[in-house]
Amino acid sequence: MRRPALGTAAVLALLTAAVALPFYWMALSSTKTFSELFALPPRLWPRYPTLVAYRDVLFTQGFLRYLANSLVVAGTTVALDLAIAAPGAYALARLRFRGRRWTSMVLGLIYLVPPILLVVPLFVLLTRLGLRDSLAGLVVAYLAQTLPVSLYMLANYFRALPPELEEAARVDGCSRAGVLVRVVLPLSAPALTGVGVYTFLIAWNEFLLAYILLDSPERFTLAKGLYHLFSSYHTAWDRVMAASVLMTAPVLALFLVFQRRLVAGLTAGGVKGA
Amino acid sequence: MRPAGADPHPAEALRRAEERLAWALLALPLVSVVGVVAFPLVYNLWTSLHEVRLGTLGGPAPFAGLANYVRAVTEPELWRAVAVTVAYALAGVALSVGLGLAAALAVNRPFRGRGVFRALFLFPYVAPAVSVAFVWRWLLDPVYGAVNWALQRAGAVEGPVAWLSTEPLAFATVVAFEGWRYFPFAMLFVLARLQAVPPELYEAARVDGAGPWQRFRHVTWPELRGMLALVFAVRFLWTVNKFDDVFLLTGGAAGTRIVPLWIYDTAFRLHDFGTAAAGSALLLALLLGAGIPLCRRWLP
Numbered sequence: 001m002r003r004p005a006l007g008t009a010a011v012l013a014l015l016t017a018a019v020a021l022p023f024y025w026m027a028l029s030s031t032k033t034f035s036e037l038f039a040l041p042p043r044l045w046p047r048y049p050t051l052v053a054y055r056d057v058l059f060t061q062g063f064l065r066y067l068a069n070s071l072v073v074a075g076t077t078v079a080l081d082l083a084i085a086a087p088g089a090y091a092l093a094r095l096r097f098r099g100r101r102w103t104s105m106v107l108g109l110i111y112l113v114p115p116i117l118l119v120v121p122l123f124v125l126l127t128r129l130g131l132r133d134s135l136a137g138l139v140v141a142y143l144a145q146t147l148p149v150s151l152y153m154l155a156n157y158f159r160a161l162p163p164e165l166e167e168a169a170r171v172d173g174c175s176r177a178g179v180l181v182r183v184v185l186p187l188s189a190p191a192l193t194g195v196g197v198y199t200f201l202i203a204w205n206e207f208l209l210a211y212i213l214l215d216s217p218e219r220f221t222l223a224k225g226l227y228h229l230f231s232s233y234h235t236a237w238d239r240v241m242a243a244s245v246l247m248t249a250p251v252l253a254l255f256l257v258f259q260r261r262l263v264a265g266l267t268a269g270g271v272k273g274a
Numbered sequence: 275m276r277p278a279g280a281d282p283h284p285a286e287a288l289r290r291a292e293e294r295l296a297w298a299l300l301a302l303p304l305v306s307v308v309g310v311v312a313f314p315l316v317y318n319l320w321t322s323l324h325e326v327r328l329g330t331l332g333g334p335a336p337f338a339g340l341a342n343y344v345r346a347v348t349e350p351e352l353w354r355a356v357a358v359t360v361a362y363a364l365a366g367v368a369l370s371v372g373l374g375l376a377a378a379l380a381v382n383r384p385f386r387g388r389g390v391f392r393a394l395f396l397f398p399y400v401a402p403a404v405s406v407a408f409v410w411r412w413l414l415d416p417v418y419g420a421v422n423w424a425l426q427r428a429g430a431v432e433g434p435v436a437w438l439s440t441e442p443l444a445f446a447t448v449v450a451f452e453g454w455r456y457f458p459f460a461m462l463f464v465l466a467r468l469q470a471v472p473p474e475l476y477e478a479a480r481v482d483g484a485g486p487w488q489r490f491r492h493v494t495w496p497e498l499r500g501m502l503a504l505v506f507a508v509r510f511l512w513t514v515n516k517f518d519d520v521f522l523l524t525g526g527a528a529g530t531r532i533v534p535l536w537i538y539d540t541a542f543r544l545h546d547f548g549t550a551a552a553g554s555a556l557l558l559a560l561l562l563g564a565g566i567p568l569c570r571r572w573l574p
Contacts, residue, residue, distance in 0.1 A: 011380040012391055015373070018454060019397055025420065026409040041427070042420045088303035096289070097296035103304070105570075110311050112565040114515040116534040117554035120321065120541055121314030124332045144310030147303050176295055205402040207518045212542075226404045227522075237412050244405035255400045259393055267466040 023248070030054065030242035037238050053242035057229065062217055063243055066225035070247075073135050073221055074203040077142045081150050081199045082192055084143070089154030090180050094166070107148040119212050126213060133215045141213075142203045150195045153265045157191035158184060194265030197258045201251055222247040315558075321551035328545040335548075342552035352553060355536040362445065362520075362532055363513040366452030371506050373453055374460025375498075379490075381461075382468045392465075399458035407522035410451060414438060444528035448520050452513065460505050467501040468494070507568055511561055533557055 029037060031049045057063045091097070092104060122141055123132065131137035161184065169183045170176075185192070210224040220228065226243050233239060255262065322342050324335040346352055381392050398406060413421050414437040425431045437447045471494065479489045517534040520526065526535040533553065541550035 008380045011376050015377055015380070015395060015457075016391065019394055022406060022409045022413060023397060023401075025413055026405065029409075029412060038418045040418065040423055042418075042423055084302045084306060087299040091296040091299040095292050095296035095299075097293040100296075103300065107307065109562065109565060110307060112511055112515070112558070112561045113311055113315070114517075114534060114537075114554060114557055114561065116515075116517050116537050117318055117558055118311070118314045119538075120331075120547055120551065121317035122310070124317065125313055127332060140306075141310060144307045147307045151303060176292075201400060205404075207402070207404050207522070223402060223404050226408070230408055237415075237418075240408055241412065244408055248401050248405045251400055251402065252397060255396065256393060259396070263396075263462060267462055 026241050026244050026248065029237055030245050032238060034238060053238040054246070057239050057243045057246065061225075061229055061239065061243070062220070063222070063225060063246055065218060066220045066222045067246060069135060069219060070204055070222040073138050073142070074200045076135075076139050077146065077203040078196045078199045080139065080143055081146050082196055085147055085150035085154055085195065086185060086188075086192070087180060088147075089151045090158055090184060092151060092155040093158035094163075095176075104152075107151060110144075110148050115208050119208065122209065123212060132213055133219060135219060135221075137213055138206075138210060138221070139203075141209050142199075142206060145206070146199045146202050150199060153195050153198070154188070154191055157188055157265070161187055190261050191265055193258060194261035197254060197262050198265065200254065204247075204251055318551045318554055321547055322555045324548055326547040326551070328547075331547055338548055342548040343556070345546075345549045346552040346556065349549075351531075352533070352536055355531050355533045358445070358529065359514055359532040362449060362452070362530070363510050365449045366456075367506055367509045367513055369449060369453030370456040370509065371460045371502060373457035374462075374505070375464055375502065377457060377461040378464035378468060379494075382465060395461060396458045398455045403455075403518040404522060406455065407451070407519065410447075410523065411438065414447065438524045439528050441529040444524050444530050448523055448530050451519060451523060455519065456509060456513075459509065460502075463501055463505050464498060467498055471497045507564075511565055511568075514557075514561065 028044070028046065030053055031051065032043070032046045033048050033050055033052075036043055036046060036048070058067075092100065118141075126132040126134075126137040126140075129137075131140065165183055165187070166179045169179050174182060205223065206221075207223040207227070210221045211227060214220055214224050217225075217228075222243075226240070226247055229236075229243055230240050321335075323338060323340075324330075325338040325341070326335045330336075377395055381388050381395070413419050416422060416434040416436045421437070422431070422434050425435070426433070435443065438444050475493045475497075476489060479493050484492065514532075515534065516532075517538065520530050520532055521535060521538070524530045526532070526539065531539070534557075537550045537553045537557070540553060541547050
């Protein structure tokens with residue numbers, strides 16, 4: 001292994017500082033005492049580290065509940081997304097039918113619809129269905145937001161699988177659906193993991209719809225809860241940062257565990273096309 | 275297997291069966307996606323043609339013809355928002371693609387610890403918008419923020435600076451945030467493309483006596499140009515659409531009111547849902563006008 005050149009080292013150092021500092025500051029501020037938090041010059045290391053802010057946001061400000069809600073919403077979105085997207089992606093990848101190109105195009109164009117356009121109509125629609133201030137309503141909205149990319153990523157992966165395996169199974173009397181369940185899906189564990197993680201991140205992080213659709217604190221997700229905390233206690237930065245850590249740490253951990261699969265899935269199709 | 279003679283057109287029957295299966299498999303995803311997106315599109319169009327206020331939201335409302343569109347396009351604030359949006363998207367995307375290119379070139383070749391940098395650089399993109407926007411607000415706090423303290427200490431500024439509530443600093447700050455948060459996206463795609471450049475090209479350039487800059491200029495750059503253009507275009511369209519980042523940082527204050535925030539304010543502060551819907555419809559029309567040719571070019 002060689003050492004990076006001087007220019008490269010400078011780029012790495014600058015970017016590392018710019019990226020790491022906010023995350024470090026988040027964690028640092030969340031463990032400072034209130035008086036240390038506002039001390040100038042700011043301390044780069046807490047003298048009396050404390051978890052008081054965490055205790056407060058978890059047990060008094062309701063973040064234990066928000067954590068659970070976010071887990072339920074993101075987990076359900078992932079499960080439904082994979083169950084629905086895998087068969088659809090298989091059709092896009094392997095079956096011949098009229099309108100295939102058109103279907104891909106429509107799914108791609110959905111990514112150009114401004115989220116702010118969806119807000120009022122979804123507000124009205126979900127109110128009519130009695131799903132507005134509910135976690136189920138959020139799951140429905142998040143599914144629509146994640147399915148196009150899931151279909152795209154999975155279809156790319158399915159296309160790259162050797163078709164001989166599927167043909168062999170068909171010769172042995174397997175139906176198309178059987179091929180999908182017995183041959184394609186077991187081979188696609190890496191892609192399914194990547195898509196699952198991607199979907200989880202989107203649903204966990206989503207702010208706008210949660211902000212507009214949820215009213216009752218007992219149904220807040222972390223995004224809405226954190227915004228609510230910030231607007232109620234502007235200057236309680238230790239609380240706001242502790243809640244930010246609670247929301248950020250799980251996604252970063254998940255990302256670190258699955259980063260290869262996630263990155264491979266996201267970039268697979270893009271490179272081929274350019 | 276059925277005997278070949280049982281069906282007059284076995285190939286045709288198989289093709290039909292395949293087609294039916296394809297639509298059966300695609301039914302659920304299409305219904306979920308199209309249902310949740312198509313209904314809002316139609317409803318938004320309907321709203322934009324009616325006089326919808328708080329009292330009439332979700333119910334019948336008087337037909338307004340094109341009045342909402344006229345109100346939207348004669349609203350100077352909308353045009354100001356359009357100018358801010360274009361400037362914000364151009365500057366923010368240029369910054370994020372530039373930083374992403376630098377980052378990708380820096381971590382392209384193997385060295386000890388490369389994996390750590392690659393993973394770390396993706397953090398801003400993976401982390402929730404709410405939490406990273408709030409830590410930026412805290413770092414940039416005029417009175418107790420670490421950034422102001424460090425700048426004053428270094429003598430770069432004389433007194434506290436209100437980064438997020440004075441013009442034109444607030445604009446520069448949201449652009450910086452866009453660059454910071456989305457450079458990993460550009461890095462990922464540039465990196466993937468870099469890995470696909472045949473090493474022989476670099477060998478040949480080296481044999482011809484090309485230095486590092488010439489190798490970049492004549493080998494790397496031509497290979498990357500297409501990818502950079504694609505990333506720029508995609509990120510530009512998404513940035514024009516994006517609501518969260520600016521909303522969470524400034525709420526649209528101090529010259530940062532982008533079009534999605536104008537739409538939000540018109541709907542949820544002025545309760546003029548019709549005009550907001552007209553604004554959304556115009557924004558979508560512009561995006562599709564730019565996006566359809568893109569899709570045609572790059573979809574498989």
